Amino acid sequence: MWSISGLAILLPGTCAFNTEICLTAACSRWTQIDLYLCRLGNAIKMIEIRSIQNEIEFNDMLYQRWLVLRAPLGMPRGTEKDKYEDNAFHAIALWDRQIVGSARLRPLSEDLGSIAYVAILPEFQNQGIGTQLVQKLIAIAAEQNLKTLRVMARTNVMNFYNRLGFIAEGEPFDYLDLSHIFLYYKLPAALQLVTD
Structure with a gap:
């Protein structure tokens, strides 16, 4: 077993998710980015x-x-x-x-x-x-x-909502001493259920 920054690492080709590090047999040198990306991949699958x-x-x-x-x-x-x-x-x-x-x-x-x-x-x-x-x-x-959906979001996360199809309307305003803005999302007609 090896250690990087105090975290235990198992042998290459094994996964030690509980230590947030996963190694593959393809690499002999591990960077912090490699280790982070591997943890990220494992975490996303388990959400x-x-x-x-x-x-x-x-x-x-x-x-x-x-x-x-x-x-x-x-x-x-x-x-x-x-x-x-x-x-x-x-x-x-x-x-x-x-x-x-x-x-x-x-x-x-x-x-x-x-x-x-x-x-x-x-x-x-x-x-x-x-x-x-x-x-x-x-x-x-x-x-x-x-x-239509509306979200009042902090302006520092506007790009997150834009990537999902939300469009900002109006000017930013302060709420809780932070800059916020309203964004709207129009649901495509195909997503809306037809009711009789």
């Missing part, structure tokens, strides 16, 4: 995207949401939720039975839905988990026959 199933998961999701969105701003517990939680669809991303990402969808009107509280733990960001969560919410919105 489960689904709805909240019970009150314990709901409370765990609220804590995860607070850790990502409110704790870095010095805000207390309780500020991560609002009065709309009970009427919303909550999607979570699970890795090893732990909530590492979450997002919420709720109807604002018959045609308009709101995506909010998209939150991924920092160590799981930039791995496609946020994309999977938003795509799950888009699918749920289509099932609910919503025509």
Whole structure:
């Protein structure tokens, strides 16, 4: 067994995911990037995207949401939720039975839905988990026959939403002392269910 930066490494060709390092027989030298990319590939395969199933998961999701969105701003517990939680669809991303990402969808009107509280733990960001969560919410919105989705996003993540097809409307504004903007997504007619 070898060690890089204090992490145990098994022999080449084996995978030690619990140590977050995977080696292949193809390389004899390992860079931090190689090790990170291998961990990334393993983590993405093990992520489960689904709805909240019970009150314990709901409370765990609220804590995860607070850790990502409110704790870095010095805000207390309780500020991560609002009065709309009970009427919303909550999607979570699970890795090893732990909530590492979450997002919420709720109807604002018959045609308009709101995506909010998209939150991924920092160590799981930039791995496609946020994309999977938003795509799950888009699918749920289509099932609910919503025509448009709106998200109020921090301006530093606008490109993430643009890549998913959201278009910014209006000017940026301050919310919680951070710059935010509204973005909209038009659901393709093919995704919307036909009701008689």
